[in-house]
Amino acid sequence: MADSIVTAENLVKRFDKLTAVDGVSFTIDEGEIFGFLGPNGAGKTTTISILSTYLEPTSGTATIDGFSVTGEAARVREIIGLVPQEIALYPTLTAIENLRFYGRMYNLGGAPLERRCREVLELVELWDRRDGRIDQFSGGMKRRINMGAGLLHHPRFLLLDEPTVGVDPQSREHIFDTIFKIRDSGTTILYTSHYMEEVELLCDNIAIMDKGRIVAAGTLKELLKLLGEGGVIELEISPPGCPVGLEEQVGAQTGVTSVRREEDRLLISSDNSARSLAPVMKVLEGRGCQVSNLELYTPNLEKLFIHLTGKELRE
Amino acid sequence: MRLPRKLWFVAAKDVLIIAKDRGAWMSLLVTPLLVIVVVSLALSPVYKGGTLHGTLLVTNHDTGSVGQQLVDAVAANPGVTIQAASNSESETLKQGSSTYAASLVIPADFSAKVQAGQSSQLQIYEDPNSTTSAPYLKGMINSAVNRFSAVEVAAKVAVTEALKQNPAAGAGAVAADATAAAGAQMSSQPIQVVSQPAAGAKELNTFDIETPGFAVMFLLFGVLNGAEGLLEERDRGTLGRLLVAPISKSAILGGKQFMVLALSITQITLLFAVGHFAFSMNTGNSRAGLALMVAVTAFTATAFGLLLAAVARTRRQAQAIGILTILLMSALGGSWWPLDIVPSFMQTLGHLTINAWALDGIKGLILHGKDFYDILPQAGVLFAYGSACFLIGIKMFKFQKA
Ligand SMILES: Nc1ncnc2c1ncn2[C@@H]1O[C@H](COP(=O)(O)OP(=O)(O)OP(=O)(O)O)[C@@H](O)[C@H]1O
Ligand SMILES: [Mg+2]
Numbered sequence: 001m002a003d004s005i006v007t008a009e010n011l012v013k014r015f016d017k018l019t020a021v022d023g024v025s026f027t028i029d030e031g032e033i034f035g036f037l038g039p040n041g042a043g044k045t046t047t048i049s050i051l052s053t054y055l056e057p058t059s060g061t062a063t064i065d066g067f068s069v070t071g072e073a074a075r076v077r078e079i080i081g082l083v084p085q086e087i088a089l090y091p092t093l094t095a096i097e098n099l100r101f102y103g104r105m106y107n108l109g110g111a112p113l114e115r116r117c118r119e120v121l122e123l124v125e126l127w128d129r130r131d132g133r134i135d136q137f138s139g140g141m142k143r144r145i146n147m148g149a150g151l152l153h154h155p156r157f158l159l160l161d162e163p164t165v166g167v168d169p170q171s172r173e174h175i176f177d178t179i180f181k182i183r184d185s186g187t188t189i190l191y192t193s194h195y196m197e198e199v200e201l202l203c204d205n206i207a208i209m210d211k212g213r214i215v216a217a218g219t220l221k222e223l224l225k226l227l228g229e230g231g232v233i234e235l236e237i238s239p240p241g242c243p244v245g246l247e248e249q250v251g252a253q254t255g256v257t258s259v260r261r262e263e264d265r266l267l268i269s270s271d272n273s274a275r276s277l278a279p280v281m282k283v284l285e286g287r288g289c290q291v292s293n294l295e296l297y298t299p300n301l302e303k304l305f306i307h308l309t310g311k312e313l314r315e
Numbered sequence: 316m317r318l319p320r321k322l323w324f325v326a327a328k329d330v331l332i333i334a335k336d337r338g339a340w341m342s343l344l345v346t347p348l349l350v351i352v353v354v355s356l357a358l359s360p361v362y363k364g365g366t367l368h369g370t371l372l373v374t375n376h377d378t379g380s381v382g383q384q385l386v387d388a389v390a391a392n393p394g395v396t397i398q399a400a401s402n403s404e405s406e407t408l409k410q411g412s413s414t415y416a417a418s419l420v421i422p423a424d425f426s427a428k429v430q431a432g433q434s435s436q437l438q439i440y441e442d443p444n445s446t447t448s449a450p451y452l453k454g455m456i457n458s459a460v461n462r463f464s465a466v467e468v469a470a471k472v473a474v475t476e477a478l479k480q481n482p483a484a485g486a487g488a489v490a491a492d493a494t495a496a497a498g499a500q501m502s503s504q505p506i507q508v509v510s511q512p513a514a515g516a517k518e519l520n521t522f523d524i525e526t527p528g529f530a531v532m533f534l535l536f537g538v539l540n541g542a543e544g545l546l547e548e549r550d551r552g553t554l555g556r557l558l559v560a561p562i563s564k565s566a567i568l569g570g571k572q573f574m575v576l577a578l579s580i581t582q583i584t585l586l587f588a589v590g591h592f593a594f595s596m597n598t599g600n601s602r603a604g605l606a607l608m609v610a611v612t613a614f615t616a617t618a619f620g621l622l623l624a625a626v627a628r629t630r631r632q633a634q635a636i637g638i639l640t641i642l643l644m645s646a647l648g649g650s651w652w653p654l655d656i657v658p659s660f661m662q663t664l665g666h667l668t669i670n671a672w673a674l675d676g677i678k679g680l681i682l683h684g685k686d687f688y689d690i691l692p693q694a695g696v697l698f699a700y701g702s703a704c705f706l707i708g709i710k711m712f713k714f715q716k717a
Contacts, residue, residue: 052559055715077561088552090328092335104324105560149556 005030005157005188006051011060013046020046022212023060028157028190028205033183035203036192037301039313042209044192045085048159051190052082064157081155081187085162087142088149091135095126095145098134099152106153120148123178140171147175151182158182159190164198176202196301196313208305215308220301227299227307228258228269233277235266235284236293243287253279267307269299321562325570326577329544333578339540343582347533348589354529355521355594368394369448371456372418375399379426381463385437386421388459395455416448417441419456429467523597526590527677528650530583531612531670532641537582538620539637541575545621546630549716558714568709572617579613599680604687608680611694612673615701619669621708628717644668653678672697 006028013021021043028034036044049055051062053073061068067075089098099117103109108116121127124144134142147163160179164172179202183189193199199206200220207217216223250268251259255276260267270276273296284291297303305313333339371389375382390397400418420438428435439456441449548554548571557567587609590596599605623640627633645651647661648670654662665671676693679685 054555054559074561077559080559082556082559084552084556086552088556090332090553091551092332093328097331101324101328102556102560105321105557105562107561 003030004028006034006062006064006190008047008051008062009060011047011050011062012058013043013050013055014058019212021050021057024209024212024214025060026207026214026217028188030188031183031186032204033179033189033191033202035199035206036190036209037194037196037199037206037305037313038192038209039194039311041211042194043212044209045161046212047209048082048161048190048192052080052159053077054082079156081150081153081158083147083150083158083160083163085165087134087146089134089142089146092133094131094133095121095137095148096130098145099149102149103152108152116152120151123151123181124148125174138171140167140174143167143171144174144178147178154185155187157188157190161192162194163191164193164195172198194313196305200301206301208301208308210305210309216304223301223304224299227304228260228267229299230255230257230269230271231273231296231298232303233266233268233270233273233280234293234295234297235268235280235291236264237266237284237289238264238292243289246283246287246289249283249287250280253283256280262307319563319566319569322566322570322573325557325562325567326574329571329574332544333574342540343533343537343578344585347529347582347586350533351522351526351529351586351590352594355525358525359521368396369416369452370396370398371452372398372400372415374418374420376423377421377425378423379430381426381429382421385459385463386419388462389419389455392455395452415442417452432467432471520595520597522590522594523681524653524678526586526594526596527674527681528645528670530586530590531616531648531673531677532645532650533586534579534583534613534616535619535641535644535669536637537579538575538616539623539634539641541571541578541617542620542624542627542633542637543630545571545624545712546627546633549714550630552716554714555716564714567714568621568712572621575620576613576617579616580609583609583613597681600684601680601687601690604680604685604690605677607687607694608673608676608690611697611701612669612677615669615673615697615704618701618704618708621712622704625708625711625713644670647671649674669697669700672700 004027006026008027009025011021011024012019024043024047026034036042036047038044046055050057051064051069053069053076056070061070063069064076065079067079069076090101093101096117099120100113103113103116117130118127121130124147126141126144126148129137129141134145137145143163143166147160150158150160163179164175167175176198179189179191191199191202203220205217205219206223207214208223209215216226247259247261247266250256250266253276255270255272256268257271258269268276268280277296281291302313305311373386375386377383386397389395398415418440420440422436422438425435425437437456437460439453441453545554548557554567558564587596587598587605591598623633623637627636645668647665648654648668649665650670654665654671654674657665662671672693676690676697679690679693
């Protein structure tokens, strides 16, 4: 297993009375893409702000490549790259002027700076538009330059805060391609999003955040296991007070690996939902349960989020 | 002190942004120039001689001839028209309602007193709203009186001498003859006093008076732009991006403020240059003094801008507070009218502003012929003022978004 490059222990950030980050701990291994998945206000940006030295935590510690984000902020700043959630560019300057400026902030200059600007512009596929002003770019193009500005100095650890917001599917593909290329060049990435598809696609490890806490973490597989392996049959049954021992009986049916009861819902995991469905229905009918709603799906983060928090990821 | 290299990159980036911003140039140079030119041209008759003239209303109660001789002497000036008046007419002017700029009342015993060598009094009523004609007429009367007094003295000397040589003649008769003869000489053959500017001194130019005041005011508006630019960087997140990059806060703020300072110096220098080359604005005798005043005024304005950015929570708030304080400071501090015309407590109050100290120094050089050493106190006060604003501004400025 690779060494961890980022560690966070019990991070807390309070703004007056509001606790934006409430005891968050995690580690990120070198070379992986680590995802923060959570709805608006979950505390993703605040956590990123602490890691990037923009905000000081109220309590807790974090290190990046062994350097403390509070005590050794200057060292941390040299090795991280931040792509903020907002378009942090100078709108009246051109794409390349923006990149040159940020490159200089990272001690680049002369021919290496020019070369790096070109590489980055080619990476985000905007070399042709290098002399266009940012305020005349489309939203997706701005996003790509915004990302490019965080890559110039080959950061060892890149923090991407919702880099695909307001971007059309094609630009999104561009951005994903770019992220994989960066990862392949050895950069460790922290990716935040409230799109579960993105996190599923990109991330090796995922932390699901809600209300300032990490409610579940692990690889995609590990997380989905929380909902059961294979397919899921989700049933809403009435009357709510269903007979005792129903779970055991359902669990004994063909293919069923686990059964969980949540109030009036029954979550049945199965190796083969299609084959399990008929016997399960039969049992329910036999026990006098009315099925008012039925859903068959393969486990996904959206469902897991609902399962963990009782609410939708996107509301 | 070696300034960090990145400070210059931050400043250079702002140069690039400003260079592309036509609106900024408009508000930094074009607007101030238009205002200065309009105000200077509009107010030039108020300050300038030009074509001076006026009608003097005269009420002559004098029973002798001296009063009339004096009136004739005043009337001899080309711009003066004499209008004889009844008593009631001069009373109206006294009460302040007349179309005449000034009136002169000569008392009945005027000749008698003058001839007896006693002091006598002439009464002048001026229309307070006439800023050019009334002072002009008054000046003409005073100069006639002065000449007349000189004639009196000459006559007395002549009488004394005549009596020494011919004691038999009656003193009273000789004196009367001499005065009459001298008086006749006075109006028929006056000593021509031709007034013209002394060699080397320039004629007063309204641009000398108006340019510094408005330049300082627009300088403050210029730094307000700078303050807004700083808050805009914070709002937009570019400042946040710099904060997590390997550059110190002092280099970020230093670069931005250096740029505001450089732009301020450029702005005021260009305004003075246009005033000087296009409208013959005087620049005083000390270029070094003017350069010092420009530099220290720009410094203080820059610091004031930083303080604005520090106390305002948002860009809009900075704009609102900025416009209010700049207009107040400009009115109080003499940017719109000279402070010599306001009551003394307002002058004291005015010296709480940057404008007053800057204008004391700059106008001292331009209008009152002061030199480098004379304006050091004003420069010193401004520098202290600016340093205080800077220190408070740096302490209070919040880099993070609220
Ligand atoms: N500077 C601040 N002052 C006060 N409250 C703040 C500040 N920054 C964030 N918060 C609050 O902290 C909570 C977490 O915000 P954060 O921006 O970290 O969420 P997020 O997960 O990034 O959400 P989003 O998906 O909308 O970007 C929110 O309730 C937010 O209002
Ligand atoms: Mg966020």
